[in-house]
Amino acid sequence: MLNAMKKNGGILAIFAIASTSLVAITNWVTHDTIVEQQQQELQKTLNQVIPQSMHDNQLFASCMLLPSQSTVTTEPLPAYLATKAGQPTAIAIETYAPDGYNGAIKIIVGLDMQGVITSTRVLAHNETPGLGDKIETRKTDWIFGFDRKTVTQSNDSDWAVRKDGGQFDQFTGATITPRAVVKAVKKTVVYFKENKQSILNQPLNCEG
Template sequence: MLNAMKKNGGILAIFAVASTALVALTNWVTQDTILEQQQLDLQKTLNQVIPKSMHDNQLYASCMLLPSQTTVTPNPMPAYLATKEGKPTAIAIETYAPDGYNGAIKIIVGLDMNGIITSSRVLAHNETPGLGDKIETRKTKWIFSFDNKTVTDDNQSEWAVRKDGGQFDQFTGATITPRAVVKAIKNTVVYFKENKETILNQPLNCGK
């Protein structure tokens, strides 16, 4: 009986080691492919928020980590600098809306050097399907309502959903989600305009 248990235990150990080795080998073989796909997906999104006509560099490779700002995000976040003939033309800043209905909403905001929004996209969220997920471009065109807008001293009150007296539509049955996104995008614009020189002097230290 004891010998049988030892034998079975040995067989299980061999299977465990073999399985671990197989997983490790699979990860090693596919890691370059996964990284390449991630870069392609990122480049596609970056080209959506910053038009190709505005840059001649590889955006995903021109990445910097911006210091944490409590008004935008509590953690350092990547930003991607667009240049044309070596001169900065725009920037795409990743940020979070911490107060979504079902948690944080990850967003990327494209801005030209005057702080005017070129476009924005939601990168990740857990909002309610059929309600809060209308922030996605595959659901509605709502996120495009920020295009070509900026924040000034005169229009601060307009940066809110209509229910709060602002210019942006809310969703029927889901005001919390768009309210959170509006606030996050506004804060990102303000952050860039107030810290432009510091941001442009950050080292490019997170691109692949």
């Protein structure tokens, strides 16, 4: 009985080692492919928030880490600097709307050097299908309502959903989601405009 248990234990150990080795080899073989796919997807999103006509650099490679402007995390969040002929033309800043209906909403905001929004996209969310998910471009064009807008003293009160006296539409049966996104986008614009020079002085350090 003891010998049989030892034999079975040895067989299980061999299988465990083989399985672990197979997973490790698979990860090693596919790592570069996964990284390349992630970079392509990131570049696609970045080209949506910052038009290709505004830059001649690889945006995903021009990444800096900025202090988080959200209560969701204290970890620095990436921003991607667009340049043309070596001069900064725009920036895409990742942030979170912490107060979505079903949790945090991750977004990225593109801005030109005057703090005017080039475009905005939602990167991740858990909002209710058919209601809060209208922040996605594949559902509606609502997110395009931020394009070419900025925040000034004279229009500060406009940065709210219509239910709160602002200029942005809310969704039928789902006001919390657009309210959260509007608030986060506004905060990102204000942050860039108030800290532009210090942001542009940041090193490109995402790899480090």
